[in-house]
Amino acid sequence: xxxxxxxxxxxxxxxxxxxxxxxxxxxxxxxxxxxxxxxxxxxxxxxxxxxxxxxxxxxxxxxxxxxxxxxxxxxxxxxxxxxxxxxxxxxxxxxxxxxxxxxxxxxxxxxxxxxxxxxxxxxxxxxxxxxxxxxxxxxxxxxxxxxxxxxxxxxxxxxxxxxxxxxxxxxxxxxxxxxxxxxxxxxxxxxxxxxxxxxxxxxxxxxxxxxxxx
Amino acid sequence: xxxxxxxxxxxxxxxxxxxxxxxxxxxxxxxxxxxxxxxxxxxxxxxxxxxxxxxxxxxxxxxxxxxxxxxxxxxxxxxxxxxxxxxxxxxxxxxxxxxxxxxxxxxxxxxxxxxxxxxxxxxxxxxxxxxxxxxxxxxxxxxxxxxxxxxxxxxxxxxxxxxxxxxxxxxxxxxxxxxxxxxxxxxxxxxxxxxxxxxxxxxxxxxxxxxxxx
Numbered sequence: 001x002x003x004x005x006x007x008x009x010x011x012x013x014x015x016x017x018x019x020x021x022x023x024x025x026x027x028x029x030x031x032x033x034x035x036x037x038x039x040x041x042x043x044x045x046x047x048x049x050x051x052x053x054x055x056x057x058x059x060x061x062x063x064x065x066x067x068x069x070x071x072x073x074x075x076x077x078x079x080x081x082x083x084x085x086x087x088x089x090x091x092x093x094x095x096x097x098x099x100x101x102x103x104x105x106x107x108x109x110x111x112x113x114x115x116x117x118x119x120x121x122x123x124x125x126x127x128x129x130x131x132x133x134x135x136x137x138x139x140x141x142x143x144x145x146x147x148x149x150x151x152x153x154x155x156x157x158x159x160x161x162x163x164x165x166x167x168x169x170x171x172x173x174x175x176x177x178x179x180x181x182x183x184x185x186x187x188x189x190x191x192x193x194x195x196x197x198x199x200x201x202x203x204x205x206x207x208x209x210x211x212x213x214x
Numbered sequence: 215x216x217x218x219x220x221x222x223x224x225x226x227x228x229x230x231x232x233x234x235x236x237x238x239x240x241x242x243x244x245x246x247x248x249x250x251x252x253x254x255x256x257x258x259x260x261x262x263x264x265x266x267x268x269x270x271x272x273x274x275x276x277x278x279x280x281x282x283x284x285x286x287x288x289x290x291x292x293x294x295x296x297x298x299x300x301x302x303x304x305x306x307x308x309x310x311x312x313x314x315x316x317x318x319x320x321x322x323x324x325x326x327x328x329x330x331x332x333x334x335x336x337x338x339x340x341x342x343x344x345x346x347x348x349x350x351x352x353x354x355x356x357x358x359x360x361x362x363x364x365x366x367x368x369x370x371x372x373x374x375x376x377x378x379x380x381x382x383x384x385x386x387x388x389x390x391x392x393x394x395x396x397x398x399x400x401x402x403x404x405x406x407x408x409x410x411x412x413x414x415x416x417x418x419x420x421x422x423x424x425x426x427x428x
Contacts, residue, residue: 043350045259123350132346135407136257136337146408180420183401184394193349194360206394 026068030078032058033065037079038086042121045133046076046141073140080144083126087148091115092155102168102211105159109181109207113200116189125189153178163211170214177210240282246272247279248296251289255297256335259347260290260355287354294358297340301362305329306369316382316425319373323395323421327414330403339403367392377425384428391424 036058041049055062069075095107116125123129134142156178163169184206191199250272254262269276283289309321330339337343348356370392377383398420405413
């Protein structure tokens with residue numbers, strides 16, 4: 001092979017390719033670790049997350065995981081972001097085909113209840129499991145969890161507002177109703193965990209009670 | 215001192231007296247330990263309870279605490295019972311002076327909100343903190359926590375039923391309404407933890423919306 005500009009490019013591209021592979025391997029490891037992390041955090045809370053536990057569960061080396069995330073807090077924050085993305089993909093995205101208003105609102109509730117019943121995370125809702133653990137502790141973990149909670153409630157609120165504005169349902173306060181229905185979804189998550197057969201019909205009775213004809 | 219029946223009583227009573235003192239000391243230590251235990255469990259969950267942590271927090275010896283409670287599970291169950299007694303004394307008992315129906319119901323809600331706002335336990339509501347941790351794990355801890363939850367909801371339900379029967383409020387399903395209001399109290403506990411100024415007025419707006427004139 002000749003020496004010259006092309007060779008120089010090739011020479012540069014070889015290490016670059018290795019770096020790409022390393023990045024790819026890093027991204028894949030990150031994905032694997034975080035998939036285990038969100039399950040652990042949904043079962044035992046973000047406090048239960050440790051490099052050691054993750055190494056045991058995933059079969060990856062503790063040192064490798066530590067290199068990837070540096071600190072426990074960075075790992076916990078990454079787990080929250082990962083859980084939020086999984087939630088958005090599994091619960092919110094599939095409802096986008098429904099028109100705004102009652103149809104989208106009911107689809108969101110159905111989607112959330114399906115998410116609580118056949119858990120996306122091993123321990124049921126990630127936020128139900130972690131908000132109570134973190135809510136007495138100001139800091140980035142609590143902020144990240146509450147940001148996700150607020151975003152979810154704004155989504156419910158928007159559809160309720162649309163339903164009221166379009167005359168689909170009788171007047172309700174969208175913010176207060178979203179708060180109440182969200183509270184009932186949380187209670188339903190617990191009821192499902194303990195095997196309460198009445199959990200689902202009860203949740204729908206509450207939801208329907210807010211969606212009355214105008 | 216003569217020998218005889220009296221002496222025999224005295225002879226028996228001396229060790230008995232020592233035992234009483236020991237029992238008393240044991241009961242006092244138990245009380246001290248459990249007071250720390252419920253605070254720890256309200257902040258970090260029942261999982262966060264350990265003989266070591268309790269020894270550090272209370273200044274008592276780890277061996278002494280271990281002798282008293284034997285196992286971690288026995289300690290956790292004792293903490294739940296202790297929290298339930300504290301809750302009954304602080305939240306339910308003071309409402310007994312109110313007549314059954316709307317008055318008692320509102321007193322119970324006010325009492326619960328005061329309990330969440332100026333926490334009886336360091337981390338806010340003991341059950342809000344622990345039910346999500348335990349609800350995926352069948353066993354005596356979960357059973358004890360759910361027994362307390364059910365008892366509280368039955369208390370709310372009873373007063374709502376009375377209010378409906380006596381024509382104090384418009385017809386509601388007492389069980390479903392108790393479930394909804396309890397769900398809102400839980401959500402309010404979290405809102406109070408994160409310093410949401412709207413938490414209290416919002417909770418009362420929801421409660422009032424169920425207590426309408428017949």
